[in-house]
Amino acid sequence: MWIVLALVAALIAVVLLVAAMKPDTFRVARSIAVGAPPEAIMPMIDDFHRWTGWSPWEKLDTDLKRTYAGADNGLGAIYAWEGKKAVAGRMEIVGITPPHLVSIKLDITRPFKASNMAEFSLRPEAGGTIVTWSMTGRQTLVSRIMSIFFSMDRLVGKDFETGLSNIRQNAEHQETGDHG
Template sequence: MADTYTVERSVLVDAPPERVHPHIADFHRWTAWSPWEGVDPALERHYTGPDSGPGAGYAWSGNRKAGRGRMEVTESVPPSLVRVDLRFEKPFRAHNDTWFRIEPHGTGCRVTWTMTGRTTAATRLMGLLTSMDRLLGPDFEKGLARLRTVSEATPA
């Protein structure tokens, strides 16, 4: 098994990058599109730092499915890039580099969500049953579909 793993998915959005970027750079807006919204109706959220861009932080704690962790925007280049430092604490510890590339495509854009991480004992164990790509890829697809819907509905 490799020392690292990568999960990546893309979606075409019928909206310009300028309409998509704010939905990613502001964690307050993730509730409208994150694929993990709804896994715990009692999820506790805590926001720190600026509302969006570098230094914006988000921590969550929830049931067994939601787990606990935190994210921080480490880089934001409107309208083309958002990079996030992602740390899971429960149900297992993991540290991931996550980024969203937003590239013009026709009259809209292509949004690519990528996450890389080091293979840990927990991910090795999960890897015996399935790959991280098969485990998280469908969630990325669900989130990107929701992001497309939210971005396309946002007024110009």
């Protein structure tokens, strides 16, 4: 019995030590080349009403309730959502430099609370734009312990890739006039 308790205590101590050595912030980022200028891409990002056309999370919950407030788009635009299957949260555009940068404060309210910053940067390049979607946030001791078993990069990285691919498809179809 004592051996089992000692092993469990040692395991807990190792997990806490590894978690304590992890960084207190995280960053997830993905980039994609889009064959359209930043001016064609920016309206898809700085207008939350248009996120239904590309966001990887919009179709996860058919009962998703959306609320828009503040400005229609750009600085001060607010989007809140709640559903049965999706997490609940709120986003607000807190910084914008058209057509190159959109900074968004992201607050998750359910199933857990988290506050992160998301950023979309649009860098012109020959024949189009490099769009980078990133998210940064603080990691509490609990989230650092969780990160031992679940990587934020693996949890949301694929979704960022899907969203960026959707943005590319929409922007390039818009540029060629192909709206089908």
